[in-house]
Amino acid sequence: MDYSRRKQVNQRSLTGAFVVAAGLIFGAVLPGQAALSDQQVTTLDTIKRDVSAASHSYQLIESLTTEVGARMVGTPGADLATDWAVNKMNQLGFDKVWVEESDAQLWQRGDLSASITAPYPHKLVAIALGGSVGTNGKPVEAEVVYFANLQALQDAPANSLTGKIAYVGYRMERHIDGHGYGKAVGARVAGASAAAQKGAVAFVMRSVGTDTNRIAHTGMMRYEDGVKKIPAVALSNPDADLLENMLHREEPVKFSLTTNASGPTGKTVTIANVIGEVTGSESPDELITLGAHIDSWDVGTGAIDDGIGIGIVLAAGHYIANMPTRPARTIRVILFAAEEIGLVGVRDYVARHKDNISNHMIGAEWDFGNGRIYQLEPGVGPSALNSIRDFATYLAPMGVALAPTNTAKGQSDMSLLGAAGQPAVNFAPDGLDYFDYHHTDNDTLDKVDQEALKVNTAIYTLFAWYAASSEVNFHQ
Template identity: 45%
Template sequence: MKKLFRTLCLVSCISSTVHAQEFSPEQIQQVAQVREAALNSDLSWQILESLTTEIGPRLPGTKNDKKAVEWAQSQFKALAFDKVWIEPATFPHWRRYHESASIITPSEQPLHLTALGNSVSTPKSGIQAEVVFFETLDELIASPEGSLKGKIAFINYRMNRHIDGNGYGPAVKARNSGAVEAAKKGAIAYMMRSVSTSHHRFAHTGGSHYKTGVTKIPATAVANPDADQLARLFKNGHKVQVKLNIQTEDLGEGTSYNVIGQFNGTTHPEQYVLIGGHLDSWDLGTGALDDGAGVALTMAAAKHISDVKRPKRSVRVVLFAAEELGLWGAKAYFKRHEKTLDNIVAAAESDFGADVVYGFESNVAASALPVVREIAKQLAPLNVKYIRKNAARGGPDLIPLKNTTSAPIFALHQDGTDYFDYHHTADDTLDKVDPKKLQQNTAAYAVLAMMAADAKTKISGK
């Protein structure tokens, strides 16, 4: 028993020593100060309100996208960031002009739908054809060759609701490649149930893709109640005809900009914590949840840190361009900085709305876990639980980073139970954001960024 007691004491002493080495009592007090400041500040709300009200929708390549780039630079400067700059990113420039649809038989009734990103147009007069019903993408793929000739394919896959949004991946497969698979079978257009958990009559847009050598056909998403209506008609044995009119344009290659602001570190300014979100949005709503909130709360988090102290390493906020059309800003950023990616000591993106952060997870080298545990302790007062898997994937704009290096990735998991009710719709507006929850998010990002930047040991990836 005495031997066991001595062993436990030794472990405790080692743990205390690690704490003392990484963060002094003064540093921990400063973290608490930043956390409380963020919880009691409306700065992130002010930034979000400005972006969604003064700029609005920010589809890459539009006038509002250009205004958003100017707005972001102005905001960074007003917040007194040490460095503010932009970096170009090219992307496929696509524009939506008109979309309408209606059921023609067995009775005339309107259909609420939207063109998927990158969709081609119908003829200007529209198209009218019989609809063929499928429950899943796999069922469509398994249909006989030529069976959809002259027809419209419709997939009715239902996305499940979950706190971590795990239904999105399976559902989005039909959005990514459904039009390609339908065209292979001879279809002249493609419709799908929205990638959504909503009961509201809003259609959810999102990126879609074509394949070289396969005919490009119009690709659309139907509002969930309308998808239910179609499903009932099929269930009752009706032959359904639909008329579609989708007018879009491929404008070739466009250029937008990643907007970057940085507070310089005092000891190792070349090393930095990367936080941020994506500045663009779809054109249907004002992009409050996706991803205005991520933009606002990370900008505010960095500002709250700088108001208390400058950490040893820099805190860099990256507002990525053209995420919605295929992570183009992220690809450009990590390509441009590929020779210095080992300077990133922590990377985290907020791109999952603005509901509360409930979990904290890392993806770092084992040697960095003592620092991670200390960060977790300071997130606990925010009711953020430490997830010990050490397998964080981070936000979508970090995918190019994960694919090219073993950088340290962090995730502050937000409650996504309701996120896909509004995602990529006209209903993504400021009123869906709770200011108190936004403050909690801001505080969580401030704690993570400050401690990762100010730890004695440089955090490294696996």
């Protein structure tokens, strides 16, 4: 069975399992039962037909990746992205558009070269992890010590790495829901400080990615207070294989790393959440939120992470803004700043809006996946579950199953709004290929699955209209 065929079968199997489980937990809706009114179904059918056939979200991603490109915090691209988003929202028919500014720490990436110098010299493809210090242009060369995972590194004896370079070779697993990321990302976040505590002079790891391309994956790391800061880099998967092949020969392997002008600058920069609203016709103070993050890493053009999310939520707002009749509640689209460096923009948003979180009726974000949505998980009050079940029943023919849980808090940025009390819906898309491109130079427009994008945009638009038209209090 070829890979694409296997992917389809796996998705159908998962969908079927979720449908059965959802029926057990929420109560099955039998054929012929009228869950939604005829008028609601007619409107939903119109939205599904129109948006599924449109390419607005793809056009927006094309515009963003062509006219702006990479949008790393503190770079000209980030400022250009803010202006782009404000202009697009105004062009797309949003009633209100504004920015909310705050500050973030500035980190800069310098040039980097990495190589194995002995016993068999090879130049390697590597990338600095976000937040890493550099080498001030001077090479750091030392023997490499292998660890299978972060825990093995943390368990190493004290001072066992003095003058050496720690390498963690954990290989991320590929899964439709991306849960392999959680097992792999710990080394990226905490590996450098763990290595430094054992005396290491640098930290190297296999990229947190599922591809076999000779392209390295970046991503944020953290230093522990009071622990020496050492350089932290990720190797492409093929180069990690090469390094491990050499280590298996049981000869000392020396690694050389040089970076210029890389590291935290100690400066702050201005960031901006860009917010647009489609005003509700009856209850404008009640908000349905759609989120994505506007920043990206400085590699690639941020087409998938998170250009897809930006395209989806802007297209959804655009469609509803131009409907003949507005829904009762306001739809607020939030493009969060500085997600990649630690959810900085949404922290500011929650602080600013903490006194009216009760007006945030329900929200959803897109910040994962490239394939079609196969599952909806709610996180709402018990009285609202029947309404969510009714909506999920409508989505079922689109291949979307209702999860057997009611624990969604919102994805990515929205998770902090969920923690503050906003109900949420988490849509789970097929993410089998997401971590092939995540945080790499390969995150470009050609990787976007255009047909899946149409369906996913339709689902988000259907959700936004359904929630904004509903009289249900999703908090209760």
